[in-house]
Amino acid sequence: MTFFTNNPFTRILSFWLIGLLIGNYFPPFKLGLWALLFVSALFCLLKLKTKTYPFDLYLSSLLAISLVTFSSYTVPPPKITAPDQHQHILATLLEFPTEKPNSYQAKLKIHRADSAAYHNETILAYFEKTDSVNQLQPGDQLVAKCRLQAIRNQGTPYGFDYQKFMANRQIYYSTYISARNYIRIQKGNSKSLLLQAEHLRSTMINLLRSYIKNKESLQVISALTLGYRKELSPETRSYFASTGAMHVLAVSGLHVGMIYLFLSSLLGFLKRSRFGRLFYVLAIGLLLWFYALLTGFSPSVQRATVMFSFILIGSSLQRPAAIYNSIAASAFILLLFNPNLLFEVGFQLSYAAVTSIVFFFPRLESLAKPRHKLTKKLWQLFCVSLAAQLGTFALSIYYFNQFPVYFWLSNFLVIPAAYLILGGTFLFFIFSPISYLAEILASLVSTITFATTFLLRQIEQLPFSLIENISLSSPQLLLLLTMGGCLLFFIKLKRKAFFFTSVILLGGFFLAGFFQKLQTFNQQKFIVYADNNDIHLINGRTNYLIQTSNETPNQQNLQPVINALNLEPPILIHLDSCKQYQSDDLIIDEALIVFIDQTFHYHKRNVNQSNKMFKQRTKQGMLPNNTSPIWDTKIDSVLVKEETLNLANLKVRQALVADLKPSNR
Structure with a gap:
């Protein structure tokens, strides 16, 4: 195909990814790869003298299987950690x-x-x-x-x-x-460059801290410009994530791209001569890698810098059509040195977003031709946001179980603001020796940041701003991504086979969704949480949280379970105060819990020390006289058919998750 001929690294990367997936998820298949490699090499040797058809096919197969085999062995085996x-x-x-x-x-x-x-x-x-x-x-x-x-x-x-x-x-x-x-x-x-860069970044953050007094603005500016996210508050992270603007706080392709575009515009005149073009590539490349070093060489910065370095080299060779080759080459180089990157969410989202923007942006932009310059810029901004979202939609739902409805609106705000904050902050560093100029620039950047965070909070408050608890299984994700890839090739190559394949995969996606719902409605589980011994009883989507203490349920424990098993909000039952409860699948009395056909025995026992404290606090007037005594509820055992689990002595570091066994009756 012409596409793969013009972009050879896309083919190399494809086989490399197959090998990494086999090495990580199907290690026993690696022996089979050696068998395939031997057979392929044998066919090549038999046709080596004549080199008649299909010698080229055998040779291509040999190279492909060699790549897959070698790649599968680059995946490091699980590390056996030493005992504490x-x-x-x-x-x-x-x-x-x-x-x-x-x-x-x-x-x-x-x-x-x-x-x-x-x-x-x-x-x-x-x-x-x-x-x-x-x-x-x-x-x-x-x-x-x-x-x-x-x-x-x-x-x-x-x-x-x-x-x-x-x-x-x-x-x-x-x-x-x-x-x-x-x-x-x-x-x-x-003398390590990384440690020196860490000192330089700390100096720059302290400089920002001396001029910018608003704590949240300082946190956002430090994260956005220098990649320092350690002091970001959970509240700030939350509304950036729920509005689809979290990517701004992670120094990645957006920030490196902004710097790349700025430097390209600033130094574009150098491309007029041969030696000037060489200096142009070296200058921009060195500045990009210096910025990566300054921001701590985080994985996201490494990805973006390598990617734009290849794009820079490709554009300097006047091969704009090689953009896909540059993206694939950068991914291949990174995975060659660190195969584990493939399994990081950030790596997957970064390359999905960049590839989607490169593919969809020109096609979306051509749908409308605004005449006014400002309208044109806004349209382009919308197209970039939509293109990135198309590429990351499936992965975002799979990993985060939510979708920000107003991502396009927040990006209208945060992308121009990020450009102003990034540029203004670097001007602040340049002019920091001149105190009055530094103060003006710091005030300007702080004001822009404050306004941006304020408006993002307003967007978060809009109706239906966030769709939560969306469930997507691993087979559905794989089918959806493969279908998306086939559609891209259909649009690019105009081959009907890709279209029909995508239709078949879409059918498979809905079929997988049907089986997932069937499994959801038939699931029967119980979970014992390690931190407080609360029991989560699950029957289909209906579920009960049996609380053995008066503590507020831990949402950090509950929410992943609700998302993964596609549950309704749990029905909370406090054993201390519940004397009797009955529903279609659950019966509770003072000593017994019966869930479907499983029996849980428990008892309430008076804790002497607690009662002593209770009486003392009541005498001192710290509690009203009609307050009930404190009871300590303990689950003695869980009976699953003839197997007994003693929870009173259970010391687990991880929660116990088990399927209810089908009845023998």
């Missing part, structure tokens, strides 16, 4: 400690430890909250005594896989270090 144990370590601090509610967090690079298993490991350290932590700087060498623990998930069923998230960043251990258990033996004097 106390260690004496010599380590280098890699970043400035970030304040958390009860500690300071920072990454450490271990050079030496009692056990060689920890040598050269990067760990996540939590320092005791003392004033001395603020004196630590990147590059400082520390000697510490601490208990190294393997990073584990918090036990939330169907929740965020934090362990895998950190493993993708090659971080497998964490530790808490008290003030008396560490000492700095050498101040930071490392």
Whole structure:
């Protein structure tokens, strides 16, 4: 095909991705790949002398299978972490400690430890909250005594896989270090570029902090321009996410693209000569990589910088048609060095958005030709937003279970604002030695940021601004993405086969949705949450949360379960106050819970210490006389047919999730 001929890296990347998927999800198939490789090589040898048809086909197959086989072996095997144990370590601090509610967090690079298993490991350290932590700087060498623990998930069923998230960043251990258990033996004097960039970024953030007094504006500006998101409040993250503007806070393709366009316009005159074109490429490339270094070399910045570096090289060679080749080449290079990137949400969303913008934007833009310059810019902005959303729609719903309805409206606001904030902040840094100019620029940037955040809050308050609890299964996602790819090739290549394939895949998508709903309506599960021993009883979409304490339900535990199993809002039942309850599938009395055909025994017992405190507080007038005594409810056991699970002695780090067994009656 002409497309693959003009963009050879798209073909290479396709086979490389197949290998990574096999290596990650189907490791036993790797032996089969060797068999295919042997057969393919044999056919090539048999046709090598004559090179008659179909020699080219055999040779192409050999190269493709070789790529797939080699790629499958680049996926690192799961790391077997060492058991939790106390260690004496010599380590280098890699970043400035970030304040958390009860500690300071920072990454450490271990050079030496009692056990060689920890040598050269990067760990996540939590320092005791003392004033001395603020004196630590990147590059400082520390000697510490601490208990190294393997990073584990918090036990939330169907929740965020934090362990895998950190493993993708090659971080497998964490530790808490008290003030008396560490000492700095050498101040930071490392010549590492990353550490020097960390110092420079900290200096720039402190400079912003000295001029911008609004806390939220400072957080947004630091995140948007320098990639420093550690101090962003959950509230700010929430309304940026619910309005579809979260991508602005993550330094990525948008920011690097803005800088690329600005530098291209500024230095465009250099392209008039041959040597000028070379200087143009080198200057912009170096500045882009300096910005990536300044923002901490996060994965999103790496992706964007590599991508635009290839686009820069492609455009300098006057090959605008090679844009897809540049995108594929950048993805291939990144995956070659770090295969785990493929399984990161940010990597998938970044490349889906860029590819979709490149493909759909010119087609959407051609649908209307506004005459007025401002109207034209607004139309282009809308087309970019819509094109990006088309590419990321399925992935966003699959990972986040929500869809921001007014994404197009928020992007009308945040993209121009981001450009002004980005440009204004860098002008502020340039003119910071001139105090009155720096103050004017800081005030201007702060005002724009404040207005932007205010308007985003208003958009969040609009009716139906966010569609939540949307469920999409893995098979549905795969079918939807494959169907989208076929439609792209149909539009690009005008081949009917791609169209018919997409129609078949659409039918498969609806069929998978039907089976998912069937499974949802027939599911019968119980979940025991590890943090409080609450029991979640599930029958179809109907579900009951049996609470063994008076604490408010933990939404961080509940919401992933509701999203994953497509449940209705749970019916809350407090055992302490519930004497009797009856529905079609649940019966509760004072000593027994019967759910469908499963029996849960429990009892209420008076806690002497609690009653003593209760009587004392009542005598002191701290509680009204008609207040009920405090009862401690305990679930003794869960009976699943003839299997008994003693919850009173159950100590689980992760929640217990089990299907109810079908009745034997």
